[in-house]
Structures are given as structure tokens and as C-alpha cells.
Amino acid sequence: MADRTSGPVVAAIEDLDHLPGMLRAAARLAAGTPIKLLIVAESEEQAVWMEDQARLMIAGQGDVKVASTATARGEPAVIAEALRRMHGGFVVALFGGLVVPRAGTLRALAGALEGPLFIVRP
Numbered sequence: 001m002a003d004r005t006s007g008p009v010v011a012a013i014e015d016l017d018h019l020p021g022m023l024r025a026a027a028r029l030a031a032g033t034p035i036k037l038l039i040v041a042e043s044e045e046q047a048v049w050m051e052d053q054a055r056l057m058i059a060g061q062g063d064v065k066v067a068s069t070a071t072a073r074g075e076p077a078v079i080a081e082a083l084r085r086m087h088g089g090f091v092v093a094l095f096g097g098l099v100v101p102r103a104g105t106l107r108a109l110a111g112a113l114e115g116p117l118f119i120v121r122p
Contacts, residue, residue: 007115008034010067010088012079014041014097016053018122022092023064025120029090036067036086040079040098047071072098076105080112092118 009030011022026035037054041047047069058064070082079099083091091113093099100106100119109117 006033007087007089008036009090009092010036010038010083010086012038012040012083012091012093012099013050013054014094014099015122016050016057018094018120019054019057022094022120023058023061025118026064026090026092029092029118030063033089035064036088037064038079038082038086039066039069040072040082041069042072042098044071076101077108077112080108083109084112084114087114089115090118091115092120095119095121 009026011026013019013022023035039047039051039054041050051066051069054066067086068082070079072079096102099109
């Protein structure tokens with residue numbers, strides 16, 4: 001279904017240590033479009049903490065905003081649906097995490113995305 005190429009670049013952030021590198025990749029892909037962050041976590045508590053920290057890290061970057069959070073709860077389809085609702089022109093995700101796991105199927109993610117997926121290796 002990857003037929004969308006317009007819209008914001010969505011970076012799925014699962015590990016704050018990778019936020020600066022993922023923002024650099026997203027900025028290169030964005031070419032003037034906004035960058036939205038989807039905070040992905042295992043629990044609600046972790047999601048709230050990560051969102052607060054991400055907001056501090058991106059302070060002053062007007063073209064970047066935390067748009068949403070997704071709590072995996074062991075279901076990849078939950079994250080895929082959150083990404084679909086963000087209507088990204090491009091999605092940037094970390095390989096080996098909750099969004100793009102090392103093993104298993106990407107069926108839910110591939111079916112939900114309307115635009116291309118850029119996978120970043122840790």
C-alpha cells in the first residue's frame with residue numbers, strides 16, 4: 001500500500017539514545033515537511049517518561065513535535081495502527097525493536113503503512 005509520498009515524516013522512537021540519529025535521518029527525508037515523533041513503549045508509565053524526555057530533547061526545534069504515543073502491550077498491530085493514523089509520507093523506525101522486530105512478521109506494519117518505511121540499524 002506504499003503509495004503516499006506527501007505528508008510529515010514520522011519517526012517511531014523506542015529508545016531515547018537513538019533520538020538524535022533518527023532525527024537527523026528524518027530531517028534529511030523531510031525536505032521542509034514537518035517531523036512528527038511517535039513514542040513507542042512497552043508500558044504507559046514508560047511512554048509518559050519517554051514523551052517528557054523527548055519534549056526536552058527537541059525543545060526549540062519548531063519543525064519537530066511529539067505527536068502521539070503507542071503502548072505495544074505485546075501487539076505489533078497496535079503500533080502499526082498508531083503509525084497509520086499519523087498519515088506519514090515517510091516512516092523512520094529502528095530495526096530490532098517493537099516496530100520492526102528482528103524476528104516475526106511485518107504483516108500488520110506493511111498493511112497499515114501508506115508510505116515508505118526507512119529502517120535504521122542501531
